Every structure is written in structure tokens, then in C-alpha cells.
Amino acid sequence: MGSLKLLPVWLTLVVALFAHGVISADEKGSKFEAKLSPQTEACIGCHSQISPGIVEDWLSSRHSSMTPAEAMKKPFLERRISATEIPGVLRGYAVGCYECHSRNPEKHQDNFEHMGYRINVVVSPNDCNTCHPVEAGQYAGSKKANAWKIIMKNPVYHTLVSSITGMKKVEKGKITMQEPSPQTLQDTCLGCHGTKVEVKGMKKIYSNSMGEVEVPDLTNWPNQGAGRENPDGSIGSCTACHPRHSFSIKIARQPETCGQCHLEPDVPAYNVFKESKHGNIYDAYKSEWNFTNVPWTVGRDFKTPTCAVCHNSLITAPDGTVVAERTHDFGARLWVRLFGLIYSHPQPKSGDTTIIKNKDGLPLPTTFLNEPASEFLIDKTEQIKRYGTMKNICQTCHSTRWTNDHFAKLDNTIKETNEMTLSATKLLSEAWDKGIEDKSNPFDEQIEKLWIKQWLFYANSVRYASAMTGAPDYAAFKNGWWELSENLQKMRDLIDLKEQVKKSRQPQKKK
């Protein structure tokens, strides 16, 4: 049943019967200003039956209703594509299934024969690069695109990852640790950081509608983490923020998208935003705002920022002045990295942070005592430049003084939270020095874990809350100063308690 040899004939029929009929009738022709390529018509012929949700999603997209040729006629600021030249074969058709899933086949390990066509399973940033080269280029240099590498190829972070997600067994009362399974990594850290997707070969799967079909056998799939390593050798995943087949700019501009990964307890950016006055106003009025206009106009399209406003969108004033240029390197407007590793520090120069080496020889942006690895971090001049870019956005609604005072407060917060981390580090050192816990793996015992919480959960929360004034609880009781202070007491008491157990187990010295 469903033999592959017969399918092309069946396909033709399906296309003839359904593609034009079902789809154009249902959509009343309004969507089809843009002509479909014959290959995309063939895709839709089957997939409008086999996976109708995908087709409907794509029908709601700009890709389905406008050709690249038309898109390029838009005034510069309104253009959503950054290519100055589009390959001829793509210009006159809607951006359909085949246009994206057939790009650069020579690079794609995951290219395979599917119903008479050569198809890539994974569409990568390098494929999107065809029409969106500026965005793809900026993204490739960002920490986001390097997120898999950052966490898996830095031995310190990799140890942290393994200590958290590795299976623990208990044998004779002793806890032993294994390396984490790929699936658990995929569900946890690599859910955001991205997996490494490779082709192991081909495998046969049984499809309800198709019978047995042969497809590339991919590792660590499905995954849409921001730093995914793709089977064409590229890094990153556009679908992390522009999901599935609507490629919606509205979704990407809503904080819920960023909030999938930037959330409590380690990076509570989303939670803090939601709790802040900006988030409060967003909640009350978002249904009246315009999340699709390009450029995006402050005061008209939106009244308070979402994540995208401050961090990456092209923003204009009501009179058309550009307030901030678009960037898809999401750290490009940031001077300081609030996220403590283990202290907050200036942004790294390169998105690939595995190249950093600090004074202790470790691949960390600061030492355990907070000495920065300055040559790998942006300098004062660059910090000031980026600070100016951000301030420019704030000042569309806030006075110079307000903005200055706000960021002066943030500077103080960074200083104080770094000191609170240092206090915890001193207590951890005491535990190590006294042999109460073992520093060979600094992440797997209880006092060590309290120390991790101090910087990863509590200091981070306080900093994000300070950076987006108006979420006092993340600075106070919810992973904030309450915890920063209580945690030091917990560390102190646990050192004393465990020291006593240790002593009682030591062989009694003769007196």
C-alpha cells in the first residue's frame, strides 16, 4: 500500500483536485496575489491533506502572499528583506515550501529524494540568508547563534550542565553521576541553546497516509534552539523566534517569545518585564497595538517597549526619524552582561565565548574573585557607544535625567550583587579549604549548589529587576535580596553542620 512508485501519479491527481480547488476556494483568492511555483503547488497538493495545519499557517504568512520581487519595491525603511539581489528563479513566485526546503542542496547532509523532488528537512539561517542576508549575518556573530557551542564546548559550563542533567544513581547510600543522555539535554539546556543536528543515514518510517517512506535519520531532532548546529554546517535557528510556517513578526515582537528561554529562575527577563510598569501597560493595551508595521513607530504602534523594541527592532519616531537601527545580534545594544558568570561583566567582544581565557586560565569572563578577562570584553568606548544607543530609545518617553538616574541605579545594583556573590564565594572557599566539600567538581554538592544559586538565580534576578525598574518583587522577595541574604546564612549554617559530621567521622586522635 502506498508504494513510492505510484505516488507521483497520485500526487498529480491530488494537485489537480485539491491544490487549486480547496485552497483558493477557501481563501477566496485573496491570499493568492502571489503565484506559486509548480514545485510548491505539488507540495501543497499532498500536504494540504497530510499536514493541513502547516499549509494553513503558511497561508497566513507574508511569504505566501507576496513575491520577493514585489517585496523589493517597498521603500527602504519598510523593506523586510535585506538582499540587494534575489536569484531569478525565486523572484516571481511566492516564498513557498519548495523555495525554502530546496535551497543550497549541496550543503545539506539532510537533502533527500521525496516524491520526485530533492528536499532539505531542516531550513537553516544560511537558507534564509538568500533574502535576509543582513539579519543572517548579524545573527551568525551573536552569542545566540553560538549558544550550543558556548555551553557544550566550554569545559566549565559543560561540567555544570552534566552535574545538573546527568542521571544519579544511589548505591549503598552513595550518589553517583552519569553523563546526561542526549534526549534529556534536548529537553533541558539544549531546548534553548540548540542541539547538534547531524545525519546518521537514512531510515524507514511508517506514515499513516503514505505507508513506508525513507527519510534522513537525524540526531537530536526535533529542536529549534537558538544556537542549533544544522546539517548544512550553519549555526542558529530562525524559527526559534519566527516559528513554524507563519514566520510571524508579531510573534517575534511579543515578549512571550523571548520569555520561552529568558525566564526565571536563571534569566528572569520576561518575568521582570511582565511585572514592570512597561509590562503592565503592554498587558492592558497590546490588543490595540500594531505588532506588524515596519518600521515600528514609538507612541503610534506601541506605547511601551517589548523586548524587541529595546534589543533589536528598527524603531522610528512618529515623524519618521530613525530612533534605532534593526539588529539581529541581540547583544549589540548592550554594554553590560547582566547574566552573571559568575559575576556581571562587560559584554564579550565575540559571540563565541569559548575563546575567553581569564587570569586563572579558565574560559570564564571573570575569575572566581571577580577579576574581568578584559581583553575578551568590550572596552569603555564601546560600552559608552552602546549605552548611548539604548538611552536613545528610553528617551523617546523619558527625560535625560530620568534615564541617567535609572542607569546609575543599575550600576550600583551590579556592584552590590557582585559583592553579594563574592561573599558567597568566600564561604564556598572555606568549605573547600576545610575539606567539607570537594572542589574537583565545583557544581555537585550542596554548599556548591547554594553558591550557584547565589549568582545564577538571585544576583541575576536582582539585576534584571533593576534594569527594568518596576518589578520590585524580583529584587526583593522572589529570588531577590531576600534570597541573597538568606542564602549566605544557609551556607554558613551548612558549613558548620557538615564540618561537625566530618569531624565525628574522622578517626579519633590520641590525646
Next chain:
Amino acid sequence: MGSLKLLPVWLTLVVALFAHGVISADEKGSKFEAKLSPQTEACIGCHSQISPGIVEDWLSSRHSSMTPAEAMKKPFLERRISATEIPGVLRGYAVGCYECHSRNPEKHQDNFEHMGYRINVVVSPNDCNTCHPVEAGQYAGSKKANAWKIIMKNPVYHTLVSSITGMKKVEKGKITMQEPSPQTLQDTCLGCHGTKVEVKGMKKIYSNSMGEVEVPDLTNWPNQGAGRENPDGSIGSCTACHPRHSFSIKIARQPETCGQCHLEPDVPAYNVFKESKHGNIYDAYKSEWNFTNVPWTVGRDFKTPTCAVCHNSLITAPDGTVVAERTHDFGARLWVRLFGLIYSHPQPKSGDTTIIKNKDGLPLPTTFLNEPASEFLIDKTEQIKRYGTMKNICQTCHSTRWTNDHFAKLDNTIKETNEMTLSATKLLSEAWDKGIEDKSNPFDEQIEKLWIKQWLFYANSVRYASAMTGAPDYAAFKNGWWELSENLQKMRDLIDLKEQVKKSRQPQKKK
């Protein structure tokens, strides 16, 4: 003041003056295609003054604007009532106050004389059964309808409930525990599981508008828990999801409804959904979706699933094909029970899980060492069948391979989280064996409570996050693998620490 004897006269006046006047004028008649029964007119006569919010809510409902006779004329897939026959007296009137609050008076202990009519206080699933028998029947067999019984009549779970919600006193430094009060149970566990509502007699209450009136004296009321035991002997509460007097299908289909009970830390299904890509897209576009169409069409009415899509709604493809049949047994499409008690296991055969007996003779679906009570759980064939139903829904938007790989990942998660629970169980056994804590009540001391968290909070969170890929934080830092691992260290340290206290208190042996 407000004597009952005079009220009927007053009622007549009120009906004459207000019912037609106020309501039809305000609603511009548009709502009143459906004729009201004389009894319902009488109800509204007073209640549009006394409890106008209820009347307005009902006016916004389908019940107020369509008679059962009209509803039965709809094409089969569009019908919202499943009865093939409706009692004659109900057919031609809107489904109003009296139609629901007067059903099956002979069964209702809570039936009473109210302003000249016999009224039931509580409308039960058995009353809704009049027009919705298929739904009522499915629900009655579900775990939800049995939720009160499950938690109160299973001695193991009942001990857990009491250990949590019972009042604790401190006398001479010792903590003693009492049985929980009915009110606290009503606010906590039974808020979701439902209370047992019985009639103790009649009582007089003073109403501002009516003066003194006599009403049935109900126990554990008000309550709308999913497994409420009703004064007509039926179990369940439709209003848990179709609340109050709008009986809104929109509310029932929105994840916030399910999220009232299925939320962190024990069942973070809602939290995981909100954080997932599905939830992200839902947040961005829900205001543009249609939450009331029957049947409910993937890609047209909604673009990503809510809880109801996967677990119970009648779903069709854009071409009208049925993707999934409606069910009100919410476990009917599930093969595995993610919720660990204390391990994840195949779904139970019966919604009444009090009948289960495992190898240790306990009413639990697995033993403490994870041996399943297989004869009470669905077998492999049934598991595969249900898996197929669910996969069919996924595949309206995802490929066969994607779906297979997703659920293979979930299988691994179940295995690993069960093992992490087993590791905790081994540590607890050590504590019990050494006499550090007392197993007579396995839920009331600190190491025991850490053990409960391992399965009830952390293993559950990881499983829900894995089942709805895209909420990496619930698998990682937020009650996920971070806690699963840290918790074992906490148990290890606490055993060692408490062991030392125990030893120091033992009378010194002579050497």
C-alpha cells in the same frame, strides 16, 4: 418584613414590571429568539434585581438564545447536544433557570420550596445529562468525576492529604498533628478534587432583599471541584470547566481553565503549555482565533493546540475530515499517566483508582520500587491505540518522524525520571532503616517531604515539560533536573546530619 406569604404577589408584579421591560429593552430583543418558560420568567423577574450578574451571564449564553428543538436540527458534527430525544416540556423553551434547577427533583436532597416553586440548589451532571448524555456518561467514568473518592477513600492518599493540611500544634517543642478541618480541605485539595455536598437539614438565612428565607443547609458548599459528590447522588461538576451561567465553550477551551488545577508545582501542565512554543503562539494570536466553532477546525479556528484540542474536543481538518472525536473522559486519549504516584505508569483502566491493589497490597499503581500493578492498568494494545489517536492530532501540523522522535524522547524522560525517583526512595529507605525518621506515617517528616518533592514536584515537572516540548525551564531550573539532582544531595546531607543528632541523644554505651 419580607414575609414569604406575600412574596408570590410581589413576584407577579416584579415579573410584570421588570422581566419583559428591563431585559428585552436592554438586550434589544435580539437575544430572545428563544421563548422563556413561565417558570423561568418568574425566576428572572426577581433575580434580574437580586442577582443581576447571573442573569446577564445567562443572557450571554447559547442556552438563553436557542431551544433544544432548534439545537437538534443542526448537522450532526455541529450539534452541541448529544441526546436523541428531549423531554417534550423542555423542547420549545430556552434553557433557563427553571429548566436546569428543577430537574429530577426526586433525586435531589437539596430540592426545596422557593417562592412557590420546587428548586434544586445544585445542578448536577445527572441534570445536564438530559440534553448531554454522551458527555455526562463519558465524564462519569473518568478519573475527574472520581476525584473526591480517589483522594479521600484511598488511605495512602488520605494520609498524605492529612499530613499536609492538618493543623499542627507545638507543645513542649513537639509538633503534633490534627485531622484537617472541612473548610481547609475545601480550600486546598478539595478545591480541585471536589467536596461531598450533603443536606444537613434546612436553615434560615437573612437576605437583604428578601428578609428571612429558609434554604437547605449544605455541607462543604460552595464548591465546584471536578469530582464533587452531589446531593442527588451523582458525581462530578460540569461548572468546573463551563462556569456559572454562560456555560461558555470558549472558557472551557482556553488553557486558563485547565490551569486552575493543572499547575505547578505538582501538575505544571498549564505552566509548561504557556512556556512552550504552542503557548507562545496562543498568546500572540488567541484574540484572532475562534474558540466557539463546533466542530473545531485545525489551522482555521486555531493554529496551535490548547489543552482541549489534544485532550477532548471534536477536531476536524479544513476539508471536514474528523481528526479526533469528542470525549469528556479526559484520560481517554492518554496511554501513559505522567503524574507520578509515585512513578509514572500506564493509565489506569478505571476512573475509580481506589480499586487498585499493588504487589505490596497497597492501593497504588506501582510499588515503592516501581513494580506496576499491571492488571489495573491498560495493556500494550490499548496504549498503542491511544497513542495513535494523539499522534493523529499532532500530525495535522507535524511530520510522522517529528512526532515519533518527540514521543521517543518522552519515553526516555519517563524512564529517567522514574530512576531519579527510585534513587530518592533508596535514600528514604536508609533513613527509615536507620531509625532517623519514622515510616509509620511516610509523609510527615523532613526527609520524607524531600522524597515527596522528588516525585510529586520535580519528576512530574520534567515529564510535563518533555511531553509538551518547548518549555526547557520546567525540565531544567524550575522544579526540573536542577531540583531532582540537588534534592538527592539534600537528602544525603540531612540523613547524615540527623543521624548524628540521633546518636548524640542515645545513651552512651559503656566501653
Next chain:
Amino acid sequence: MGSLKLLPVWLTLVVALFAHGVISADEKGSKFEAKLSPQTEACIGCHSQISPGIVEDWLSSRHSSMTPAEAMKKPFLERRISATEIPGVLRGYAVGCYECHSRNPEKHQDNFEHMGYRINVVVSPNDCNTCHPVEAGQYAGSKKANAWKIIMKNPVYHTLVSSITGMKKVEKGKITMQEPSPQTLQDTCLGCHGTKVEVKGMKKIYSNSMGEVEVPDLTNWPNQGAGRENPDGSIGSCTACHPRHSFSIKIARQPETCGQCHLEPDVPAYNVFKESKHGNIYDAYKSEWNFTNVPWTVGRDFKTPTCAVCHNSLITAPDGTVVAERTHDFGARLWVRLFGLIYSHPQPKSGDTTIIKNKDGLPLPTTFLNEPASEFLIDKTEQIKRYGTMKNICQTCHSTRWTNDHFAKLDNTIKETNEMTLSATKLLSEAWDKGIEDKSNPFDEQIEKLWIKQWLFYANSVRYASAMTGAPDYAAFKNGWWELSENLQKMRDLIDLKEQVKKSRQPQKKK
């Protein structure tokens, strides 16, 4: 560059070129029924360029489109201003920049010369008092307006604040504490409670658009906490709930606004609402409700309450009857204070709670053993009166019996949670009596912090959950009864463990 002397000329040009042109063109004149004062026109001339977001926000407000004279012509119940007389100069113009930022200059320490006009930086409740005297008066007497004083001038609470937010250093293993910095207070407690804003002098700042300008140098600014002390001597901040320049009643009526400060873990009112059935229905239907109508009609404008419905808005029934009068003293409808300090107690008589003195001579509404400072708390008669006001609102949708039973349940919850706090207090006393922790500061050690959590996080959560039935998780597993019970075990074990460390450190007595 940007010399101040040249600016007035430039200003005139900007006004001529932009104010009328840009703004009225873009807004199609529809906003400008209300005439602008010449001063406000001048403001807008520059600020539509310099801070366009503010101007756009104001353009969306009622202030920009209606003069006070017009507003006063509205029927009484529809009026949003409560003044019976408006100063002549204000009557005929829109309520613009200058109208608010120039009021009562003689009282404003922060009044300064700005581009030829005398401007106040901060607009205070005393300025809003011009048109809204009833609201300003009610607010001034509330706990909210006194929030800075309550927390900073009560030595007990001030010690708690300092213990949480003060920097801790570790020297030779010992944790030492400093007083918190003003900036950290501003980010934490005073983010909600408000800061004390004073003028230190003038300072020069560099503005991108203006060059160097001189402005008042304010302490603890920016801040919009509810109890801010203003540079005109008044207390409170209207913008805490009616933010920025839209002064939106819609924002103030949405629970997200209240939720900025009233949220978990200490005051989870917002979280409980969101999780309750009321919040569930709000989520499903809020986009269809009317959040701007005055008066606000139950069943028509909204179907379930938000915070504002129960606590302060003017509510009417569909027939126009007043259900509840408007109040801006947010405690005025409350008989009991759920928020435990350290026990739940009747509402205080005065919004300034620093005047309270209990039997132990402490400025707390109860003693540590729960004896109320009754003479400072409202009496039974007043409690019953307020209870009646609240019940009246509930009964627009719920029966008398339902409402009675609901609040009887709350009474029981208050009793039980107070007892659970008392149990924790007894354990703390034991720790103090045994010298395990030091009571001189009752808030800085680990057992003390567990005790604080008992009342501040857990007892509070259970009470809020009970008060808004339908959020069983905040009563059970999420900072609820689970924690109330586990926390006592933690305190018990920690006392035993620390006692042992203490003993081992004491010099051995000779036998």
C-alpha cells in the same frame, strides 16, 4: 552648542512648524476638540520631538480631548472629576503638560525655570487634587499613601527591611551586615512603598537634543511607589496606578496593575486572582469587556470582578442602582487585614500604622503571641459595616447563602493560619531561649527567616487563596499548607542540628 539663550527663539519656530502641523495632521483633528493652552502648545512644540512617546501617550488620554468645563457637565454618576469648582484659568483648556506641571509652584521644592516657564518635575496628588479632591482626600488617609512612612519609620519593619536588603560581607567566615543603599531600597521595598523625593539643589545634565541644561537634583528618583513622599510635602503617587501620560482608567482597573506590588510570595493577591475562576473568566473574556465606562456596570461592562471592582470602583447594577460607591482608600471596604504582621487582624483605624502600640510596647498590630492592639484597630461594628459593603458586591452574582458560607470559610482560615504562625513562634522562642539564635535582631538568622516565611509567605498565601476561593494551589502546594507544615519540620530539625553544633563548641565542663 544648544545654548540656552538661543532656545526660546528655536522653541517658537518648533511650535509654529510642528505643534499644529505634525500633531493635528496625524491625529486628523479628532483629538483636538479641546483647545490647548498657549503654554501647553509650547511644551508640545519641543517635546513632540524630544520625547514623542509622552506626547502620543497624552494624546490617547481623556485629558487631551476634554476640558474640565465639559467634564463637569456630565451627569453625576458619569463624572470622573469630583471638584465642584475648577480654577478659571484651567476650565477652558485641555488638561495638558503645563496645566499639571505648573500647579502650586509655591509648595514645590522641585519648581524650576525651564525654557521660560516655571515647571514642577513631579506632579503630586496635591496637584491632581485640583480636579479630583475627593479621590485625593481618600487616598491621603489610606495605608497606601502612608506606605513609605509605614515601612521606614516603624523601627520593627525598618529592621526587617535592613536585614533583607543590606549588603552582607564575609570576613574570616563571619557575615556582617551594612545598612541598605538608597538605590537598593529604591529597587526593592520602596519600589512599591515609594521613596522620599527631595531637592538637593540644581545640577547640570547633558541632553542630546538640548545640550547642557540645569534641573533640580532629586533624591531617590525616578520612583512611582504608592506612598512616595513628594517634594511639595504631599504623600502618594497617582501614577502608580494611572501611569504616565494616558492616566488610563482601563489600566487602573486591570488586575495586572495591582499585581505589580500585590504578588507572591508575600502578598499573592494577583496570583490568586489569576488562578481563581474569576481570573479564569477574566482571561477568556477581558478583550470583550468595557474597562472605561463610568459608572461600571456589573454583568454588562464586566462579568467577573477585577481587583478594582471589589476594592474601589463605583459599581452599578444594570438598572442603574449603585452597588458600591467609589473609594480611593483601598482598605475602606475591608474589615480584616489578611496580610499578617505577624498575625492577620482587623483593619487598622488609621492609614498611618506607625502610631500603633501593642501590649509589648511594640508598634505592631498584634503581639508575638497574637494579642491584638485593639484600640488601634476597627471595632466589631465597623467590621460588620464593611463586611456588608463587600457582600453587597458579591451578591450581584452570588446568593446570600453562598456568600455567607464563603466568608465563614475565610474566618476559619484566618483562625487556622494564625495558629500555624503561633506554632512557628513557639519554635522560634525555643531557639532564642536555648541561645541557638540571637533575638537582638529577630530577622537575620536562619531559624528566624524560616519563621518569617511562615507568616509572610505561607500564612498570607493561604489566606489570600481562601478569600478569593478557587485558587486551591496557593492554599495547598504553592506557598500554602504544604509549606506551612514542612516549615515547622524544618524549624524543628534546624533547632536540633544547630543546638548540637552549639554544644560541641562550648568549652567542656569538668565532670
